[in-house]
Amino acid sequence: MHHQYLNSLLALLVLSVGTFAQAQSTSATPHSHLRPVKPPASLKVHGIFRSHMVLQRDKPITIWGWAPVGSKVTVALGDQKGESKAAADSGRWEVVFAAEPANAQGQSLVVQSGDESVRMDDILIGDVWVMNGQSNMAFALKGVFEADLESATAHLPLLRHLRIKAGAESEYVETDIKEEFLNGDDPDKNWKVVTPAVASEMGAIGYVFGSQLQRALQIPIGIIDNARGGASLESLVPRHKFADHPDAKAYLKWVDDRRAAFSEQAFLAEQIRKYEESLKQHEKQIADDQEKGRKVNRRKPNKPDGSIRTWSVPGRSPSDAAACYNGMFGVFKGLSIKGVAFHQGFNNSMMNTSCNPKFYRLLMKLMVQGWREDFKDPHLPVAVIGLCAGGQAQTALNFEMEGLSTASYIREAQQHGLADIQDPEHTAYIPSDDQRIPQLHPQKKKELGLRAARWALKTVYGMNIIWDTANIVSAKQEWPALVLTFDRAVFPDDMSAVIEGFSIADRSGTYFMANASIRPTKDKAMANRQIVVSSPLVTEPVSVRYSWARGPMGNLKVDGKPWQPLQSFRTDNIDFSAEVSHMDPDGPRKNAEELKKLKEEAAAALKKRLDNAQMSSPPLGSH
Incomplete structure (x- = not known):
């Protein structure tokens, strides 16, 4: 029976990876380039363009998609009209309209080719902001403090929202977004007009940030949520930027080599083997229970279904080079945007081979530079909201032990990486570590959205708003x-x-x-x-x-x-530990040994201080 199941699942696997195998045959190194695209049989508009969206004001408006090779495509946005021709290699077409000022009156966007037509309604012109990072940026408004009041007041028809969800990450530089990755499980894949119900599902920081901007500026604001839970910084950097530094280039080669050596068939076959072993053990335990008269509720192992989580695939994992950017951010490059708010750091602050503050600093710089190159804005405004303050709170009774923190080095790397860009007028580090909640996802998100809004309203929009830093x-x-x-x-x-x-x-x-x-x-x-x-x-x-x-x-x-x-x-320059590269297979052991030594030193310092304090304190009741 088990062999029959194995054969049927392997047959399913052959079908499921057929497209992948075909893509492999089209390029010797498919993971280094765009996903191969065949010219479509019918008209297609890029997935970012949907009803109720906001297009960026004061910048050229680019609309693009695909159509049968050589076919004529006409595009109309309000009173503007343009034509294009589907390219011979991929069928891609593109129309660029002149920049427009903010416009809160809904317009139609109509794309036609032959007898085919795609119509999108209620298109506004305003500012588009991207909310990027990992789960603390994606964390929904409904889960934070003051969510009830914030959502109850979210009647904001000029605030629009689109979410690109986890699962869209890819080892390929993707060119389009599948509908399944838009707006979670909601069947409506259009941009959302913000209401109390919509606000509750938005990322909390993005909602608070966007709502403040919309109310202050009185123009349409579009928020694209594309933060990915568990994403490491490596996965958020545009792929082409890894070529700009030898350390980043070596890391990318390591990722690509692991991807090239990975076999989806072999991986799933191993999953089946493990399942069959677990099933045999389960059946043996059931038999032993029956023989000995025991009543034990034993959970039956789950059968593999032929799917592979992105975490398991090198190059596609949210831990690996450019994976999240490929499918969740760079996938809509060509769309004009106003700026980016970024909140990340947790995965890179874990004490294993991912905690490399110097490498993080380099990647922070490359990431922002890459965004600016891909979105054709050399001074694209970027706010980095520092790594949040989860975990055990530091107190006088654990001060030295908690001071032994990878998180602090990552926050420092965020600050220094931004400073390395040498554009303080258009970048900002926004601290969050004073908002202490001992959780993986601290519920103080409203405060961070307000801080980011203050920064934007003052520095990006020139309003008389208080926001400053000190050094x-x-x-x-x-x-x-x-x-x-x-x-x-x-x-x-x-x-x-x-x-x-x-x-x-x-x-x-x-x-x-x-x-x-x-x-x-x-x-x-x-x-x-x-x-x-x-x-x-x-x-x-x-x-x-x-x-x-x-x-x-x-x-x-x-x-x-x-x-x-x-x-x-x-004011010191002491490294947390000697940085261990991703490529070092012995890295986790080396880091564990270093961490043990540092913990012992911190524990000794804590004991010495507390002992000294006790000796210095007068006995209870003395005068």
Whole structure:
């Protein structure tokens, strides 16, 4: 019976991978290029174009799709009309219209070829923003704090939304989006006019960001949600950018080599083998239970159904080079957009071979540069919302142990990667680590959407909105303390005299929780711009860290505004560990050994500080 099942499933497999095998035969290295496209037998418009969408204002409007080779295609957008001819190689056609100003009056977009016609209605002209990253960006409004009030007020006919869902990732540079990947399980694959019900299903950050922009600007706003849960940064970088640096190029070759060596048939055959072994073991356990009179509810193994999760396929996995960009973002390049908000970092901060802060920094730069190249805007506005503060919250009782954090290095890499682009007028790092919730998906998402909206309204749109950052200017030794100077005032929004979140170290590199206070001054220009940091355990300090944990302490705000937290930083250059490349098969063991050593050092530092505090405290009841 098992062999019959094996043969039938393998037959199904041959059919299911036929298209894949055919694609392999068309190119010696199919994973390095566009997915092979055959000219269609009928008219097709790219999947991003749908009723109720928003087209980008003030930029050329490009409409494209496919049709039988040589056929004439006419396109009408409102009063604008254009013609194209389906190309000989792929049947692709394209029409470019002149830029238009914002227009809240719905227009029709009609594409015709011969007797065929595709009509899309209620097309608006405004600004289109992309919400990219991983699950904390995709996390729906209905799951966050204040979701009830936000969704109840979401009567916003000029705010439109489209979601590209997980599963669209690909090892190929895709050219079109399948309907199955639009708007989840909703049968309506058009852009959504935002109502309370629609808002509840939107990514929370994207909804709050978009709703604030729409209300402030009074123009149509389109939000494309294409964040992918579990995505590593590697998968979000445009494929062509890996050629720009030798380290990235070597990594891409490693991914491509693994993909070339992977056999879907062999993988599924192995799944069947494992299933049959599990089934035999299950049947043996049932027989033993019956023989011994035991009543045990044993779960029967699930039969493989011939499908393969994207995680299992090298090059297609959301952990691998360009996979998510290929099918979820770059797939609609050619569409004009206003900007991108990005929120990611969790998968790259796990202590295994994926935690490579220096490589992350490089990829952050390449990613933004690649977006700008693909969407033909050298100053495309980009806001990177820093890695969120999940996990165990840092306290005075675990400070040093929680200060041993991969998350902090990834946040630093996000900041530095953006800085490497050298375009501060059009890029921003937006801290989120002050919004501490001990969960994988913290429910404080509204706050992050509001911060991103403040940044955009001030810097992109030039409105009189408060959004600023502050940077450390110097760290001078005034033993036994370090005096930090900032370019702007930084102080707690509750005016507390207790400054939290600093650690300090001498040349040994061992960090202890520090005392910190604002240096008094009569110079109004320097008010709240200097912080004095010290510890009784560090007599010759050389460096400090601030807000350096996954869920860090830290209460400084720029100009004391609660929505402007001071970003995490450090004045040392100590690596978390020697970076292990993705290609090193021994990487996990090396990282585990390094982490064990660092944990032991952090535990010793915590014990020393707590012991010292106990010795310094007077006995209970003494005077």
